[in-house]
Amino acid sequence: MHVRIRRRRWLIVALTIAVLTVAAAVSIATRIPITSNAMRTRVVAALEDRLDADVELADLRLRIYPRLHATGEGLIIRFHHRQDLPPLVKIARLSIDADLVGLWRHRVARVGLDGLEINIPPGDERDADPDAPPAVGTAGDPRTQPDGGDAQADDEAQSYASGFIIEEVDAPEAQLTILRSDPDKEPRVWYLHRLKLRDVGLSGAMPFDTFLTNAVPPGQIAATGRFGPWRRRAPGATPLEGAFTFENADLSVFKGISGVLHAKGTFGGRLDRISVDGQTETPDFMVNLSHHPVPLTTTYHAIVDGTNGNTTLEPVEARVLNTTITAAGGVYEVEGVKGRVVRLDVGIEDGRLEDVLRMAVPTDKPTMLGGLQLHTSMTIPPGPQDVVDKLQLDGRFAIERGRFTDPGVQQKINELSQRARGRSSENVAQAGRVESDFAGQFRLQKGRLALRTLTFDVPGAVVSLDGAYHLERGTLAFTGDLYMDARISQTVKGWKSWLLKMADPIFRHDGKTVVPLKISGSRNDPKFGLDVKRVFRR
DSSP: OHHHHHHHHHHHHHHHHHHHHHHHHHHHHHHSOEEOHHHHHHHHHHHHHHHTSEEEEEEEEEEOSSSEEEEEEEEEEEOTTOTTSOOSEEEEEEEEEEOHHHHHTTEEOEEEEESOEEEEOOOOHHHHOTTSOOOTTSTTOTTTOTTOHHHHHHHHHHHHHTTOEEEEEEOTTEEEEEOOSSTTSOOEEEEEEEEEEEEEOSSSOEEEEEEEEETTTTEEEEEEEEEOOOOSSOGGGOEEEEEEEEEEEEGGGSTTEEOEEEEEEEEEEETTEEEEEEEEEEEEEEETTTOOOEEEEEEEEEEEOTTTOOEEEEEEEEEETTEEEEEEEEEEEETTEEEEEEEEEEEEEEEEHHHHHHHHOOSSSOSEEEEEEEEEEEEEOSSSSOHHHHOEEEEEEEEEEEEESSHHHHHHHHHHHHHHTTOTTSOHHHHOOOOEEEEEEEEEETTEEEEEEEEEEETTEEEEEEEEEETTTOBEEEEEEEEESSOGGGGSOTHHHHHHGGGHHHHEETTEEEEEEEEEEBSSSEEEEEOHHHHTTO
16 A cells, blocks of 8 residues: 555656646747747748748747747748749748647637738630630640649648638738739739738638729729639639729829729629629719819729730710710730720710710800710720820711700701791791701711711701811811702892792702802801802712
8 A cells, every 4th residue: 555655656746747847848948939940941841732832931930938929031932943933922021820729729810921922923825714624735634634633733732731720811011913924014013001811721712801002093992802712723713702992093194084983893703804893983074175074973894804904894884964875895905015905885875965065075065955876986095195186986976856055056057947948037036946966977086076977957958068077176177968948049038039049950959959068167156158169060
């Protein structure tokens, strides 16, 4: 019995000494930072294995007490043997905080990243289409990888690392760069003032929250959503989704227009092919030529290629005052030229002419009122010129029940209608305001609007014109024909009527009076006249 008691005492003493020794060793070790090249080497090897990449880590230090805290410097991750590309990830300084209970549960509390730079390489055609079959001989070709190829390797890596989750990643003042397919093109760069991710791991989607400044047009973007799982062999194919707001975007960086845009919407897809649905409001949108700010709202669906910035719009619906404009097309790069070209097909089905003129004409009030239908192709090539100077249009239009706002001009239209019906003796004022219909084809280039087969209808008369109008100068230069129901002699009364009876046969053709005419002057003071040279050519 005494022997057993003595054995128990010695066992208790031995255990107590061991526990105290371990506690003392841990206490000393955890209060002193540990620098271990061996530990750094093992971390680098583990990252290279999990990420299938080349990894560099300049320094790594570890402190265990009062909780696990690691710091590192100079972390660089790049694709295998791709020194020609910037690193996929570059981090100036990183810190890791965890506790023993969290590590037991395979969770890290927080990772801080200072000086984070992410560079997304351009994808190839196969990356752009997730449903496309892999090319023969590529890394993803199952004929060259009997074990299942990239997809299986990704699954194995993600499964291997899925046990650990980082509860929060905080990366202030980070930089995201999407490299271009054309190496001669400048990459697209975003500066993220705030970037936070939660529940970060390789096997699942990671919630994120970011705030950044957009470059062109300048403005602030806030976005929240989910990012991942990470595609290690094709980062551009990494999925993402979320919502965004875009505030105080200054449109005056685009020469020729101005206004402050506000936008909100949702996005989803892949990092290199993002689908965006949104709405914008620009309460003070202005084409500088007119000096008239108008409220502009849009609703759009767009596909953005993150590797080159090309944006496909399908479609956009814009509203200016009481007019709805629909457009489809896109914004694309131009080979060998700095900037982008805008190509759209634009339509107005039931608009108001005065709304469109409000944006294009600098007069205090629009020159005409009326219903508007319009269909045109629109091209805005890159370049430093004003939008109005480089805007190109080619289409057709129709104006219904048009009325001129200038009393003098409208008076001439009223008189034309009265005389064309042989009612020149009637009081024009009592006859009321005549409404006009217009239709024709047009082409706008370098600020010059060319009109072809322009027809202008009023009761009793039809005018057919061809010519041009200069937007900035407001000058008119048209020639055409006036077709009237009445004979020339019926447009006046008294002795003038008798005198003009001799001219009736000259102008009468196929039951209509045809008068060659020309229009010159300006939009505020048009000059209508007889084109004498063409009278005797018929």
